[in-house]
Amino acid sequence: MRVRPLERADLPAATAILAAACAFDRAAVVADEKLFGRGPVGDPRAWGAWEGEALVGVAAICARYLRVLAVMPAARARGVGSALLATCETAAREAGEPRLRALDQPGNYLAPGIDVGNHEVITWLEKRDWVRDGEPRANLWIAVRDNPRVTKARAEALAEAVREQGYDVRRARVDETALVDAVAKEFGGAWPFELAAALQDPVGVHVALHEGAYCAFAAHDGNNRGLGWFGPTGTWPAHRGKGLGEALLLACLVDVAEHHERCEVAWIGPRPFYEKAAGLVEDRAFVAMIKRFT
Ligand SMILES: CC(C)(COP(=O)(O)OP(=O)(O)OC[C@H]1O[C@@H](n2cnc3c(N)ncnc32)[C@H](O)[C@@H]1OP(=O)(O)O)[C@@H](O)C(=O)NCCC(=O)NCCS
Known part of the structure; x- marks a missing residue:
């Protein structure tokens, strides 16, 4: 397996990975924005992991945020995710960042943290010295x-x-x-x-x-x-x-x-405001996670 920077030409294959791997977020729809789109503090860096000719995993960071990390289900449990995460952590540390946070970069974020139902990823990150940080965040769904x-x-x-x-x-x-x-x-x-x-x-x-x-x-x-x-x-x-x-x-x-059919209201402020204005159909909660380097 090789990890190297992801290029725009890899976008279709990367999109297919996000579609297959990310059960909790509609990551594939916004693949370009998450892998290559600017953040409020500059451009992201994205990497892919290849087995032979096949792209099997992708990851991206922007400043001190892990934007996305996903491995094709069929390629899991053989070190691809660990290699991509290590690449992200090393790059952030070498850029002088004191920590990495999972997903929640204000301005360009897939979600305000890891979905609380995504136990596999939360546990996987905890085994790699990531810790929960602060209160869970909430998104709401409104039927439109x-x-x-x-x-x-x-x-x-x-x-x-x-x-x-x-x-x-x-x-x-x-x-x-x-x-x-x-x-x-x-x-x-x-x-x-x-x-x-x-x-x-x-x-x-x-x-x-x-x-x-x-x-x-x-x-x-x-x-x-x-x-x-x-x-x-x-x-x-x-x-x-x-x-x-x-x-x-x-x-x-x-x-x-x-x-x-539904609108996702992200990282909400006053929940009663949305309840009164439009009614709610579902809640989502997210765990904020962080890896400290020092
Ligand atoms: C989290 C995720 C990236 C992990 O990818 P992965 O390639 O399976 O990761 P690894 O192979 O490095 O680690 C998985 C397990 O396999 C083990 N493993 C690694 N290499 C191995 C090998 N050669 N043989 C057997 N097991 C191995 C690891 O030790 C690890 O087990 P552990 O967690 O008990 O330590 C993957 O599950 C995923 O894509 N999840 C969904 C994506 C998602 O929701 N992302 C969050 C939003 S962007």
Whole structure:
């Protein structure tokens, strides 16, 4: 078995591995984004493991985050995963990173940690000196079709209700950089990065303004583009409690319904907000995991 850097020409074979190996995440749909897409702090590094001519495993890191690690089921239990993980750990350590975290890079992440049901991977990582870090994170699923709370009519009614309070509510424009700047100033972190990705055509961002100033935004398909993944969303503090978050969430859910039956709301904040606005069909929980080098 040989481990060497993965090239774009390997993407079809790598995608097939993610489809076969990752039972908990829709990794294959976003293979290009996870293996080769930029993160908020630079480009990723991806490797493949070959047995003869066959690609049997892939892994990628971006800065101090393990983006993805997967081995073809038929090629497991002969050291492929260990070799790929060791390559990732060595590269991160040599780049001066004090630790690696599993999956949860804000801005470009497959999931906010390892799915709690993925016992095999959690145990496998623990045997390799990875430890759990902090509280589990949650994603939610919302039904966006055949859901009386998620309809175009309700989205329009909620938008109308905030317009009556003097807000301008609309879809953001392609590359609306003033919005990215405003979100960077108010919220910071990885949100501007994710938002900029959602502002590509077709734009998955809705905004509310008051007298020309941004007051709220909601985005989908910035991270994990193509999965109908919701977030980030934020309302400026002075404008909270007026229905802006719900109106913009509904606008996004109606968009997502064009391509998906359910919308995954990632790494959630206030769960009751989503429960009230659109109802929930399922929860997902994730274990944050970390490997310290020092
Ligand atoms: C986790 C995963 C990458 C491990 O891949 P793998 O190639 O089977 O890993 P290894 O072969 O190195 O290790 C598996 C076991 O086989 C053992 N093994 C390694 N070489 C061996 C050999 N030559 N003969 C027999 N057993 C061997 C290892 O010791 C290990 O057992 P342990 O965990 O009890 O120590 C793989 O299970 C996987 O792809 N899982 C799903 C992907 C996923 O969900 N990823 C997370 C989201 S990206």
